[in-house]
Amino acid sequence: MQIYSIEFTKIPDLPKTVCCIGFFDGLHKGHQLLLKTTLEEARKKHLPSGAILFDPDPWTLFHPDEEMDHLTPIEKREAMFQEAGIDILYIMHFTKEFAALTYEDFHELLFDMHVQALVCGTDFHYASHNSGSIHTLKAQERIEIIAIDPLMEDQIEKISSSKIEKEIEAGRIEEANASLGYMYSIDGTIRHGFQRGSKILNIPTANLEPDSLFTLPAIGVYAGYMKLKNSYYPAMINIGFNPTFGNTHKSIEAHVLDFDQDLYGKKVSFLFVQKIRPEHKFDSIEALKTQLKQDIETTRQILAKKSIQDWSSVINLL
Numbered sequence: 001m002q003i004y005s006i007e008f009t010k011i012p013d014l015p016k017t018v019c020c021i022g023f024f025d026g027l028h029k030g031h032q033l034l035l036k037t038t039l040e041e042a043r044k045k046h047l048p049s050g051a052i053l054f055d056p057d058p059w060t061l062f063h064p065d066e067e068m069d070h071l072t073p074i075e076k077r078e079a080m081f082q083e084a085g086i087d088i089l090y091i092m093h094f095t096k097e098f099a100a101l102t103y104e105d106f107h108e109l110l111f112d113m114h115v116q117a118l119v120c121g122t123d124f125h126y127a128s129h130n131s132g133s134i135h136t137l138k139a140q141e142r143i144e145i146i147a148i149d150p151l152m153e154d155q156i157e158k159i160s161s162s163k164i165e166k167e168i169e170a171g172r173i174e175e176a177n178a179s180l181g182y183m184y185s186i187d188g189t190i191r192h193g194f195q196r197g198s199k200i201l202n203i204p205t206a207n208l209e210p211d212s213l214f215t216l217p218a219i220g221v222y223a224g225y226m227k228l229k230n231s232y233y234p235a236m237i238n239i240g241f242n243p244t245f246g247n248t249h250k251s252i253e254a255h256v257l258d259f260d261q262d263l264y265g266k267k268v269s270f271l272f273v274q275k276i277r278p279e280h281k282f283d284s285i286e287a288l289k290t291q292l293k294q295d296i297e298t299t300r301q302i303l304a305k306k307s308i309q310d311w312s313s314v315i316n317l318l
């Protein structure tokens with residue numbers, strides 16, 4: 001896959017393409033439908049497939065000193081588009097000047113990028129003050145527009161990145177996973193913790209340092225998996241401040257079941273299946289240990305309901 005970082009003022013010489021367009025945070029089931037349509041249309045037209053993304057998020061224009069978390073930070077999104085089989089990724093640099101383009105300027109830009117057909121949701125908005133819509137796109141005649149009706153969850157609510165983000169932040173992982181179509185995960189590197197897990201509790205934990213700003217599930221204990229290379233290991237994951245010990249910073253740690261390899265420095269992902277319980281302050285280390293043993297059993301029961309092979313990855317959904 002070829003990646004172009006694009007300033008709208010300097011469009012390089014680009015091939016003709018069939019492109020989808022949007023932010024695509026999370027690459028949820030609605031986005032996957034767009035990707036699938038893009039790949040099919042590109043094949044029919046014998047053209048390369050493309051995806052046009054905007055980065056950074058518009059929110060950062062108004063909060064320049066703050067970083068924004070994502071379901072799929074841009075590096076992860078790039079890897080997912082590559083795996084999906086998209087030929088070219090256009091990352092449009094989102095600036096105040098870019099945001100101020102009229103919808104006519106925006107059409108000119110797509111034309112200059114040699115987009116032959118554009119795949120988007122019927123509720124896609126773009127250009128200054130969101131003045132561009134599916135109606136303005138269809139009113140221009142140079143680029144074919146393929147509009148996709150919103151994919152709904154339970155015929156009630158549109159699947160969207162913001163809906164999924166709220167679910168993750170509330171710990172409603174099963175709902176989020178249903179809209180994503182795959183297990184929500186956070187990627188990072190295993191770092192040293194305080195070693196209380198192995199030395200005091202006898203339940204060793206691997207502490208994750210995320211490699212970008214991921215949206216974190218609510219504080220609490222989760223059943224899930226750790227992915228190392230291409231293997232998935234059942235795990236119980238805790239996100240929180242370890243109140244029994246009074247930590248001052250939030251940690252993301254997992255006890256991987258029936259596992260005793262050294263993980264320090266290893267690149268892994270933690271995958272979330274279901275919240276088990278809130279994080280508690282226990283009166284004694286013994287009480288915490290008893291609870292952790294119970295959590296191991298609960299994790300086994302939850303994971304036994306669905307085998308790892310029955311979980312989809314984004315790519316085999318397409």
Ligand SMILES: Cc1cc2nc3c(=O)[nH]c(=O)nc-3n(C[C@H](O)[C@H](O)[C@H](O)COP(=O)(O)O)c2cc1C
Pocket residue numbers: 193194195196197198201205206207221222236237238241242243244245253254255278279280281282288292295
């Ligand atoms: C599944 C799981 C659940 C946990 N639940 C709690 C909890 O409810 N309260 C708490 O204070 N710590 C909880 N912990 C965190 C332990 O206190 C923590 O693993 C221990 O302090 C080791 O930290 P260390 O890796 O920095 O040494 C939990 C850890 C795991 C893996």
Ligand SMILES: Nc1ncnc2c1ncn2[C@@H]1O[C@H](COP(=O)(O)OP(=O)(O)OP(=O)(O)O)[C@@H](O)[C@H]1O
Pocket residue numbers: 021022023024025029030031033034119120121122123124125148149150151152158159160161162163
């Ligand atoms: N549920 C859906 N079904 C079909 N297409 C969708 C769906 N959600 C988004 N799209 C389309 O996918 C593209 C990328 O969507 P985008 O990431 O901009 O919006 P979103 O998923 O609705 O997120 P947000 O909650 O941030 O608005 C757009 O063309 C959009 O119209």
